[in-house]
Amino acid sequence: MANTTSAKKATRKIARRTAVNKTRRTRVRGYIRKVEEAIASGDQEVAAAALKAAQPEMMRAAGKGVFHSNTVARKMSRLSRRVKAISA
Structure with a gap:
């Protein structure tokens, strides 16, 4: 357990950020799931339409550091390729 005051505060901050990041991660996964179900x-x-709704959420998560930007780019690329393949 944290001993110093600053370490205790850091623990509280980490817990708050973890909760926010967990919410964002879950939200992005939900958007991705909707795209995959539509595919x-x-x-x-x-x-x-689902992909268009998912893209800003994914980019926002990358910008906030929840996901690595390359991971988001890879996922968006693969999803958009699969959406385009439906019409073919």
Whole structure:
């Protein structure tokens, strides 16, 4: 357990940030799940709309440091490629 006052404060700050980051991570995963479900249903319009809604959330999470920016870029690239493949 933390001994100094500053260490105790740091522990409290870490706990708050962890809660916020966990919420953001869960939110992004939910958006990704919606895109994947739309892809599975085979409806390109719904999938494209879901992807368009998911992109800002994913970029926001990358900007806040919840996910690495390369991870988000990779996921968006793969999802958009799968959405485009539906019409083919």
